[in-house]
Amino acid sequence: MSKNKSLFAYAKHDILAGLIVFLIALPLCLGIAQASGAPLFSGIVAGVVGGIVIGFLSKSNFSVSGPAAGLVSLVVGAIADLGVFEIFLCAVLLSGVFQIVLGFAKAGTFANFFPSSVIEGMLAGIGLTIIFKQLPDAVGFSGPDKLVGMRDGERGMNTDILTGITENIHFGAVVITLVCLAILILWQTKPFRRIQMIPAGVVVVVVGTLLNSLFHSTGGALHLGADYLVQLNVPDSAEAFFKQFKMPDFSGLKNPKVWQYGVMIAVVASIETLLCIEATDKLDPLKRNTSGNAELKAQGIGNIISGLIGGLPITSVIVRSSANINAGAKSKLSAIIHGILLLVCVATIPAILNMIPKSALAAILIFTGYRLAKPATFIHMYKVGPTEFIPFAVTAVAVALPFLGLLKGVGLGMLISIFYLLRSNMRIPYYYRRVQSEEKDVTTLELAQEVSFLNKGSIKTTLNSFAEGSTVIIDASKAEYIDYDVLEEIREFYTVQAPSRGITVSLVGFKNDYKIPEGANVHYLMTELEQDEHARKWSGKHKKLLKELNGDKE
Incomplete structure (x- = not known):
C-alpha cells in the first residue's frame, strides 16, 4: 500500500x-x-x-x-x-x-x-x-x-x-x-x-x-x-x-x-x-x-x-x-x-x-x-x-x-x-602444500584470510611436526588479519626453533599493514626489505622449488 x-x-x-x-x-x-x-x-x-x-x-x-x-x-x-x-x-x-x-x-x-x-x-x-x-x-x-x-x-x-x-x-x-x-x-x-x-x-x-x-x-x-x-x-x-x-x-x-x-x-x-x-x-x-x-x-x-x-x-x-x-x-x-x-x-x-x-x-x-x-x-x-x-x-x-x-x-x-564453529575455525588456518625432490623437501603453509587466536594450537602443532633439515615457506600474502598470538608463535619458530633444528624458513607476505587490534605491542616478523635480502640468499635450487610450488614453468 x-x-x-x-x-x-x-x-x-x-x-x-x-x-x-x-x-x-x-x-x-x-x-x-x-x-x-x-x-x-x-x-x-x-x-x-x-x-x-x-x-x-x-x-x-x-x-x-x-x-x-x-x-x-x-x-x-x-x-x-x-x-x-x-x-x-x-x-x-x-x-x-x-x-x-x-x-x-x-x-x-x-x-x-x-x-x-x-x-x-x-x-x-x-x-x-x-x-x-x-x-x-x-x-x-x-x-x-x-x-x-x-x-x-x-x-x-x-x-x-x-x-x-x-x-x-x-x-x-x-x-x-x-x-x-x-x-x-x-x-x-x-x-x-x-x-x-x-x-x-x-x-x-x-x-x-x-x-x-x-x-x-x-x-x-x-x-x-x-x-x-x-x-x-x-x-x-x-x-x-x-x-x-x-x-x-x-x-x-x-x-x-x-x-x-x-x-x-x-x-x-x-x-x-x-x-x-x-x-x-x-x-x-x-x-x-x-x-x-x-x-x-x-x-x-x-x-x-x-x-x-x-x-x-x-x-x-x-x-x-x-x-x-x-x-x-x-x-x-x-x-x-x-x-x-x-x-x-x-x-x-x-x-x-x-x-x-x-x-x-x-x-x-x-x-x-x-x-x-x-x-x-x-x-x-x-x-x-x-x-x-x-x-x-x-x-x-x-x-x-x-x-x-x-x-x-x-x-x-x-x-x-x-563449539562446532570453533572447531571448524581451528581446522582451517592454512593451506598445506608439500613438494619433494631428490635433494630437498619443501613445505608451504599458505595462511588463510583470517587467522585468529583459535588457530594458535593447530599452527603450533604443525610447526613442531616439521622434520629436522626440512625447508618451510610460510606465506601470508593472502592473510587480511593475523592474531598477535599466532605471530608470536611464528616468530618463536623462525628465530629459535628452526635454527636449532636445522630447518630453513622463508617468510613471505608479512607486511606492516595487517589489521592488528589497537593497543597490541606488535613487532612484525620481517619488513619487506628484510624479506628481499633474505630472498637473495636463497639457493637457485630453492628458487626452482618455489616456482614449482607456485605452478610456474621455466
Whole structure:
C-alpha cells in the first residue's frame, strides 16, 4: 500500500480477509491461553491488542499479531514460578519496555545471529511442549492427584497406573479429539483444498461443539460437562465485562524474577516476531521490506498495553499472517478488523464460546505442535549433517524438558553451535602444500584470510611436526588479519626453533599493514626489505622449488 493511500482504500478486500483471520485466531487465542495455564480471557485480550493496537502501529501490511504458541512453555514456567497471574503481567509489561529499547538500539537484525539449527530446534521443542501439555485436555484427564503416591500392590505398580489413567479419562473428550485431529489432517489433503477458505480451526470448533451437543441429547456417558468446556465469564452488564480486564500487581516490580522473565519474553518474542516479519515479507506479492526496528517498537507498545489490561505476551504470528495474505488482504486494515471482531465476539457471545470443548482446542494445539516438531524436520536436519543436527536435536529436547525450559534449551544449543564453529575455525588456518625432490623437501603453509587466536594450537602443532633439515615457506600474502598470538608463535619458530633444528624458513607476505587490534605491542616478523635480502640468499635450487610450488614453468 503506497503512502498516499487511505487505510480504507481496499476495505472490500480487507474486511473479508479480517473475517477469515478472526475465525482462525479465535480458537488459537483460547487454545494458547489454555495451554499457558492462564485465564482464557487473557488470550482474547492479547488477540485484540495484537490486532487493533499493533495492527495500527506496525509498518507491515500483512503481519498479524497475537498470543503465540512459541511463548507457551515460557509463559507456563513464568506463571508457575511467580505464582500469581497479576505478578506475571508485570513481566509482560516489562517485556514491552525492553522491546522498545531494542527497537531504538536498532536490534532489528538480532535474529540473524542465531543459527538456523538452533531456531529450528527451539520451534521443535516448543511443539513437543505444546503436545505434552495438551494431552490431559485431549483425553479429558481429571484426576492427576489420584496417580500420585501409587505404590506396588497386589496387582503391581503398572496395573495401578493403567487403572488410574483409564478411570480418570473421559472417553467423550477422546472421541472429540480424534475426530478433530482427523479433520485437521484431512484439511491438508488435496480433496479439501477447494474449501480452504473455510479455516480448519473453525470447522474443528463447530464439529467438536456439535458432537458434544449430540452426546448430551442422547443422554450417553460421552457428554462433556462444564469442567471440560471453555469457561469464560458471562457478564450481565458492561461494567461486569470491563471488570474481566486485570491490572498488574505493580509490587511484582520489586521481584528480580519478574525482570528476568521480562527480558526472556522480550528476547523470545522479538526473535519470533522478526522471523515472522521476514517470512511475511517473502510472501508479499510486492516484495516490500518491513523495518525490524520499527516492528520491535510496535510490538513493545502492544505488550505494554497487553500487560496493563490482563493479556498474554504478543508476537507476530506466521500462521495468521500467511492466512491474511492468502485471504486476499491488501493492507493492515485486515489485521485491525480481526482484532475488532475478537473484541465484539467476547463481549457479546461468551455463552456460545463456553459451549466449545477444551478437547477440540487441544486437538488444534496438538496439530500445531506436530507441525512445529514434525518428523520430516528431524529427518531433514539429520541429512544435513551432525554439525546442524546435534545442535538442533539438543535444543529441541532441552526446550521440551521441564527442568530446563526454553531459555536454557536455546542457550545449550547455542553453546554446541559455537563449539562446532570453533572447531571448524581451528581446522582451517592454512593451506598445506608439500613438494619433494631428490635433494630437498619443501613445505608451504599458505595462511588463510583470517587467522585468529583459535588457530594458535593447530599452527603450533604443525610447526613442531616439521622434520629436522626440512625447508618451510610460510606465506601470508593472502592473510587480511593475523592474531598477535599466532605471530608470536611464528616468530618463536623462525628465530629459535628452526635454527636449532636445522630447518630453513622463508617468510613471505608479512607486511606492516595487517589489521592488528589497537593497543597490541606488535613487532612484525620481517619488513619487506628484510624479506628481499633474505630472498637473495636463497639457493637457485630453492628458487626452482618455489616456482614449482607456485605452478610456474621455466
